[in-house]
Structure formats: structure tokens, C-alpha cells
Amino acid sequence: MRRFFCTVFYLFSFLSFAQQISVSEDFTVAELVKDVLVNSNCAETSNYRSFTGTDFGINGIGYFNKEESRFPYAEGIVLSTGYAIDAVGPNDDIKDSGVLEWPGDEDLKSIARIANLFNATYIQFDFVPLTNSFSFNFLFASEEYSEDYQCEFSDSFAFILTDSNGNSKNLAIVPNSNSTVSATSVRPGVPDVCEPRNEDFFGGINGSNSSISMTGQTKSLTAKSEVIPGESYTIKLVIADNLDIALDSAVFLEGDSFSLDVSLGEDRTISQGNPLCIGDVYTLDATSVGAQHYRWYSNGERLTQYDDVAIITVSDDISFAVEVEFSPQCVSKGRIELEFITPPTIESPPLDLDACTFSDDDLDLPVVDLTLNTPLIMGGQNPEIYGVHYFTELSDAQEFINEIRAPQAYTFQRTQEIIIYARISSGTSCFETISFSVNVRNLNFLSVLKDEYVLCLDTQGQPIAPRPELDTGLSPDLYSFQWYKDAVLEKNLIASETNPNLVASETGSYFTIARNIEFGCETILSTHVISSEPPIVFEVLVLSDIFSNEGIVELRAEGNSPYRFAVDTMDFSENQIFGGLAAGEYTAYVTDVYGCSVISKDFLIVDYPRFFTPNGDGINDTWKIFGLSELNNSEIKIFDRFGVLLTTYENDSGWNGTTNGKPLPSSDYWFKLTYTNSLGEIKEFKSHFSLKR
Template identity: 30%
Template sequence: MVRRVLKVLVVVLFCQSAYAQVTSDCGSAVPICNNTPINGGANGFGSDDFNGANSSGCLERSLSGVIESNSGWYRFRTMAAGQLGFNIGHDSSEDWDFALYRASDCNNLGDPVRCNFFDNSENKSFIGVGEDPTGDENSVHYEDWLDVNAGEDYFLLINNFSNVNSGFSIQFTGNVFSTNPTDALDCSIVNNLLGSPIAACEGDAITLDATMIGATSYTWYSDAGSGFQVIAGEVNPTLNVIGSAIYRVLVTTATGSIISDVQVAFNPVPTTGMLIDETLCHVSGMIIDLTTKDTEAIGAQNPNDFLVSYHNSQTDANSGTNPLLKQYPKSSGQEVIYVRTASLSNPNCYDASQSFTIDAIETPELTFSENETVCDGATITIGETIPNPSYTYQWSTGELTPSLVVSQEGAYELTVTHSSGGVNCSASRTVNVSISEVPVISVDVDFRDLSPSNTVTITNEAEGDFEYSLNGGPYQTSSVFNEVPGGTHTISARDAFGCGVVTESFVVVGFPPIFSPNGDVLNESWQIEGLSVLNTPIVTIYDRYGKLIKQLTEFNSGWDGSFNGKPLPSTDYWFKLSYLDNDGNRVNAKHLKNHFSLRR
């Protein structure tokens, strides 16, 4: 998900030595307009704003024995409707909490509408409402966005759980500042001649204006941490300031004097270091970790003070909008990435002067099969049949061609390389070639007594995947054919790759496997059904010693079990079936079960 970048209206400097406009009591909460007060570190909690309570929302008693420990109170009023959030920045080694109350009176705060009391064992630098500016979408230190309407009053308590703190910053965010960039927060609550505290970037021209009708003189003071000192020579109603401090003006009129204070803080503007161009090999689904470039951008500067973001255009980098995902899905090709380095305390202090190029060289995607079968005695072409002219090809056998013609089984490895800018992107694949075996078949006819139609099963002594065809019909993977009529037939077998076709002929006829010529009128003779479909068939019957016993034709197709008028004993007998083929040659029927039993 692309993190939303929203206009930031509030900045605070981490500077414990600078005196700050901060109050530890709700009753004197510092009003926030469209600028943010700069806090130099909370010290103590003043009076107990919770009157000894054990908790307020998620807040519990701190090490001080009450809810507050080192607290700062702020108040603001909304002038527009929308989504509002804020980031409270602090040193990552410190533990800060907050509670936000929708209330117009410190005596009736009620329960907080947003609250966070987690310790900082993860060493995070931000707590708040909305989205962590560092991009951590799962931070437990952030509460959901707040939907506000115009005219709502809020009190914000920021509390340091321990006694070690170096200050905090407040940065307001949310789409309410996109729709109302200058008046999202009501400035009328700030009753001060010099206005709200001012956050600026080093080098900004900041002018304080104390002009009053009827003023007779102006005296300017500054406090950089050691008390107010008169600024010599500054007697005009305006003052140009260049350093962080609390500034005071004493305006003298004919009726009296007015004193007004304002805090001005300057944040340093980062300098983005030069980033090295990246050339790498691209693969499908590639993700580039842009955080690895952060150290180049920040250089010797403190990485805890700055946030680096990456953009597709200079315009986006300048505005800080549409940042790229740090885990950036990169397509192949070259593109320029624009870099923005911004102050975490004041995102308006930034440098977007640098960019770098990512050249993702396409790694070849291999499309040819890893397994091929070649017919015995034939050849096959393996590898890339549609080569890319920008690539180079090399086989493990030494050939430098995209494809290879082979006739022997074995493993053939092809390496394909795409070279650009001194970078070689390669992909390899091994093609395993095997030789297809020729089928070795026999035909087994499953005879049903005297039935002219039978089940034919093909047996194959070779290993592999084979297909079978009966009488030139379509090939099937099953080796069983049902309801095969009597007569001569041909069976063809081939492997699944169309190699090594073998064709055999066979005869289907019907005969009883057992007969019993014992005078009971059942099975008194042995005969063959279906001879009439053959051309001049002759059946020759033998005993186990090969002695000719009987010869049958289509006109004399039965045997009563006798030889020369004498009954033969119960045993097995064998027979041969011959017929004239289409060329007029007498042939013996193959693949025919050629024995039967005589039982007395």
C-alpha cells in the first residue's frame, strides 16, 4: 500500500538548551494555531490535573506517583472538517505518552478520544495519531485518524514517563490541512501580539511585526536559554531574526506598555549526498529495497534526524508527494529515481537535489522444455527455437547456438546471457533427452465360449507410455479392445511421442476351452466358430507329442474326440489355424490360444 503523504503544518526542534513556550498545567495550555510550539523539554508536572486519579483513558500512574510525570499541555480549535492526525517526535531512547481530549474546559476533560501508553522498548522516534512518518504501518505507538468538525476544542497532553527527556516535536497531519492549509486550526485562540510560535528552516527570512497604532517606542529582547537580553540597536516595530530563541517586544504607548513573547526555531536543512547508480539483473517479481540507499543520501548526518523518500519525478520529490514504496517492485529497464531528504522535525526543511538511475537488465526467461524424447534412430531439436538476437547462447557440449540437434540421450545444459553495461545476466536450463523404446507387443484374446466376438488385450514387453490402434482406427491409451468380431485384424502400437509404430495381425475365432464327448449330449464335440469369415481356413489338431489327430475346415468344423474311430483319452490337445491371406499365401494365425481340454 502506498503511504499517503499529507501536508505537515507543525514543527518542533529537539533542543533542551532553548527556552520553550510550554506549560505543565492544563489551565495554562499553550494555544496552537497553524504553527507548532517548540518544546525544549518538559520538566515536572506542576499541579496534578487529574486530582490523584489512578488513570485517564489508557494513561496510568507514572514514576511520579500520579498520572503526569514531565508534562506539556496544548490546546487547539478546529476551523474545518476532515481527517486530523499528529506526529510527536522524540529521541528514540526515551519513553513518551499522550492523551487527546475533546473538551473546552480543563475541569471537564472526560475520557481521551485518542490515547497511547506503550513503553518504547522498540526505540521508536514517533508516537501519535494517523500514520508513522517513517513508514511503519504496524507501529503500536500510533492511534487511528481522528475525524473532526469545525468548532471543536481539544486539549493535548504530552507526558514523559521517566525523568530523562530531551524534548519533543509536534507535526500536525491529515487531509483537513490539504483542504484548509492556512485555517484548519483557529488562530483567534492565540491572544498574542507577535502571534503563534514560528518554526522555520535555516536561511528562511523571518520577520516579527509588533506594529501598533499609537506606539511611541519599541524595545526588542531575545532569550536563547540564559534569560532575556536587550537586542542592541533594534528599535523598529519589526525585527528580522536569524537564530532560534524566545523573542520579546516591549511596546510603549502614551497610555502604558505591552509585552509580547514569541518563540522562533530554525531547523537545519539537510544536504543529500550523491547516490550511486545501480545496474542489476532483473527477474520477474523483483523487489528493490530502497532503504539501502538511505545511508548514501544522509551521509555523515545523523540518520535519526532525517527521513529519506524516493519519487518518480522531480516535482514529486520537491513537494514530498507520491513516495515510492521502500520495497519497490521494479520492472525491467532504466529509470531515474529522485531523492528527497527531509528533517524529521520539520519536513518543510528538505533537499531534493539528487537522483540516481536504476538499470534493471532483463535476465533471459527460458521457455523451452526440460524433458524431450527422441525416436530411436531419429533426431530432435532442443533449446530456444525463437532466439533473442541480444542474447548469447552456449551449450555444455560447446556449441554457441540457441538450439541443438541431437540423436543421443543425455543431459544438455544451455546457458543464455544478456550483457549490458558490463553486467552479465544469465539463466541456465538442462534438457534431459531420452530415447523412445519400440513397442514389443503380443495379443491376448479373451475368448468367451464359442462367441465370435471377444475382448482383445494387448500386452507390451517394452517400458514407456504407449498408444494402441485396432484396424487403423484412432489411437487410445488403453490396451484393451472389447467386442472384437471374428476374423483377421491388425493391431498397431506406438509410444506416446509417435515413435516406433509396430503392427501385428491376429485372428479372432471362438472355441470351447473344454469339451466332454461322454454321450450326455452336452459338449459332445469340439469346434471353432467364425471360420467362415476366413479364406479357406484349415484347423489341424495334435496331441502333446505332435501327432496329427484331426484336420477341420469351414465345412467340417467339429471333432468328436476320437482317432480312427477310437476314443482318445482325457488330456490337453493343441491346434493350429491357417488361412489364405490377401496375397493368396497360406499363413498361420498368430497370437491365438491354441490348446483345449478333452474330459471324459
């Protein structure tokens, strides 16, 4: 039922849009190899084999034609981990047609070093080349370019070439690398999940008008290898699901692209990094077993003097091509680009350089910019042709291996002196070498610049004096300074600040490049300026009940800084709760932890003294309720122990221990307080106190 649906969908999409490829399952494997992929008289193919999911109703092998679409190949072979016909575009859903019973492939497991493979599809055949190299074009497409699967998962495929001795290698390789082509090795990347990899070879994410149905695809790539003419080879073109059966993938092989070529070696050009040098003589060898004729061309012109000559030598810029005829029906071609350059020279001897350590406790290793010598060595020679490279061993410089990868900031182990070898060349071509020394200078200083400074702000957020001074403690006679705000970028340079110290008026990160005047060594020092400001809200909350005989308050502050608190003294702490307070007046204080400012607030503890001594000594001469003014509609009545009313008052004046001007004796006395609470309720409190004479 599913296969019928896919076929109907394909016909509808083709008739409606005519923008997608077509896929047919009507070709035999021999026809796909001989008539579609190879189609050449320069190779004898045989022993055609294949495998796919036909035992489970799924055919992953098909012939495709671009029809009216913009697919890069006119026709070819498609190999899929699902239905081959599912490759027909557009990309409007996720193809996911594998089954667990459909196995993987042991050869692919071995060469890809992957343990769990499913849903394998392959075509395999033998061929005997008449030439010394061959190639064919392909592209990989996969549903694993959807979402962020490309960051971790990819199906696997390989083009396994095996010689007559059983030696195998994979030809499905990312250009100029050793990485196999996959969704993880050729990808656009996913923001905040994974970076692009080999993005130059990624073809794009497909949409509703795409020629094929897969989410993404690579660009057209080339599989190639040198071979021995006349030897028998086996090639296996195989693809499989990796780890699970989800998300189909496919590889498309371009028809007629299986080319049996004559290799003249790699191009020797400036752009390739391997030009020849004037005075070199280069040999071009097109020798091929069974060749009947050789025809050489230079920049498109026939070189008749080299007719039927297999090996020639050249010594000038030129584009060479050769045709090797094995029969009138089999003519193979090869070509090569050659460039010859003037051998480089060392224009001026390099200078010995200095690297610095800045203290005996400095854990950082010495760093030096080796490229300071590049202009001297290069002189006026063309930087588009020549380059200067740096090495720690002369033999490495001569062999062009183990180059120092970051010469602008070369870091090395502590030593008094090292020797650096510079090589000027155009890549691997002719070269000159010269050496120079790097001397390590121990400047032995410790900066006094703190990790953090505080900028005090007022209630309006404006800086208040004194502003923090960012001081390196270094001498301007020994060092020059450049200060930066937030990052060491040219746009962030504080041009007016060239002293060893800076007075900050803004928060943020500050950096200074301290450059030793004598040796030119630089180090970056950094600090951070934070702000602190008074609280927006400061309040005193009385937690204890009135007349509890032990007042408790909580000090609360709201603002953008951490705060510390105190009551009646400047002995600040982070504690906000203060207890054991007797009746009376107090002052609460708050300050930020950096001591930028102090705010105070007076408060009362409402209570009464348990005794008083009205003897005229000025101490405890009056009995009164402290904080009476904090109570609404308060009234105090005082009685003797027999309940006789002695006096009434409504203010903080208190009672002096007399009635009608006559001092009363030492004794216990009673009082009754009435007041209105915050809810408007009338409250009454009764208790007693002592009068002592």
C-alpha cells in the first residue's frame, strides 16, 4: 500500500510541477553500471552484484533522471536506506522507511568502523582499467540535516575500492581531508548547538520546490583514485542507516561520470602551494599499458613533436594535456597545470626577539610575535606568491613539517634562549631558511591593580567622590600604557589615558596593555569596577509587643547593593535583627558593604520603667511610658495600691512621684493605659511599678 502511495504521489508531483527528478526501478544492476554509470570502452566491467531491502518490500536501488528540475546531474544511480522512489521531491515531509529486520553491511562496518548499521543498500562490480586513474561524481543527501541531528548523527556510506591483493580504501572523502563524507562532516551547523563543518561543500537545505525529497544535500563531489592499468579491481558503492532505522539517506551517482583517466600528477601551482621554481625540469609521464598512441597539447595547441611519446620534460609555465589512445573507441585524457616562480631570497636578516615573563610567580609561559621578522625576510617579494613560515627545528623547516601554527603569539617553555628557523617559500616549492634567537627577559613585577574596585553612587545614581583609582603601580619610565573599556578592541581605546593609573567614572571591565619600553614586551592587566549605592527604602520594624520588657527590631533596606546594619553604634554587621532593647530612643544605621554612605533613622521602643527614684539626682526622677507619642489617643492613670487615683496625663511629661505637690512614699503603684490600635480598637493595659526613695 505504501509503495502504491509513493508512486501516485510522484506522478502527481511530476505532472503538476515538473520540477522534481524521476526515479525508476526498471533497470538491472548490470544496466545501471554499464549503460548509466560507466558507459566507457576504457574499462571492462563484470561480476555485478547488489543488495537492498527487497526481502522486506523495499527497493533502495533506482535510476534517476533530472527531468525539468534543477538537479545537478542529468541522470544516474540513486542508492537509498529506504525506498529509492522516495527520493523524488519536493521536500515536504520526513522520509523514514527502514525496518529493523533489514540488515547492515559488514564491509561498511569494517571500513567505517561503525558497529550498528541497518538498512544497507549496495551495488558492487569488478573492473579492469586501461589507465592509471579513475573518478566519478556523487552527492550525499539526508533527512538527518533536519533539526539538529547533523550535530551528532549521520548515516554512513562508502565507495570501497579493493585491489587484487585484497587491500581496500574508502573513496567517499571530504576534499583535502581524511574525513568521510556524512551529515556531521559536511554541514551548515545549527545556531547555539554546533558549528558548521566543511560548509564550502554543503549544497543547501531543501524546501517545497526542491528536486529531491531529502532535507539537505552536499554539493557535487568527486571520488577518485590512482590504479594500476590492467589490474582487476572491485568497487562497492554502499550506504546504510547508522545506529537506528530512522531518517533515510541517499547517495546520487552521476551518470557517465565514471571516467578512466591518465594521471599526470597533481597540479603544481601557486594556488596549490606547490609551484615549481625557474630552473627546475619537470617530467610528465603518461605511460599506460596497451596504449597505441600519445597526443600532447599545450594550452590547447597540439605538440606534434611529442606524438607517440609517453614521457616528456618541461621547464616553463604551461597547461599540459595528453590523450592516450588504447583503441579508436577508448581514448583517455589527462591534464596538469604548471607554474614556475623565481626562487625566493632572504631580503634582510631577521632580528633577535625578546619574550618576557612578568614575575617569578607568573604561571603564564613566555609569548613572542615571531612575525615581527616577516617584513624583513620578505622585503618587496610578492606576498601572494611567497610566505614566511617558522619552525623550531632546521630539519622541519627544510622538510616543511611541524610548522609553528600561531607565530603571532608563539608560546614556549621557560628557557633563557631558543632558536627559531624561518623558511621563505611558496608552499612546498624552492625555499631559503635562516635562524634567529628569542631571548627570555624576566621583568619580575607584580601589579598592584586589584581585581575589583567600587564606584560609589548617590541616590540619583551619580558618582560621588572619591572615585576609584585603578592603579597598576608600574613606573611610566619603564612601561607605556593603553587603557580600554569593556574589551581590548581599537574602538574601545580610551585615547586620553596613557598613565599607569586611571580614575574610573563608569562601571564595567577595564584593561590596560602595559608595554615594556626596553624590550617591547606587552602584558594585559585587567580589573572590574562595580557600583554601590544607598538603599531606596530603609525602615525599622518593631517585632516585639509593647511593654514586653525586651524590645526587638528588624532593619530592612531595599536597593541594588548588599547592606550592613547597626543600632546606636557604627559597629556594622550583616545581622538585621536587634534584640534586648530597653524602652527608649534609638538610632538605626545602614551602610553598603563598601562603606560608600551611611543612612540613619531614629526609632522608639515603647515600654515603661519597672521602678523610678525621684530623689532629685537627675537620674530616673520621672516615671513615664517611653514612646507614648507613638500610640493613638493614649491616656495614663496612676493609682496607689488601694486603687485611689493619683494622677492622669496624656503626654510624655510623666509622673514625678507626688500628688498635690506632696511626695509619696516608696511603694508599688499601679497604672492603666488606654489607647487606640491601628485597627481603631480601644485597648487597655494595666500593670504596676515601684517608687524608691
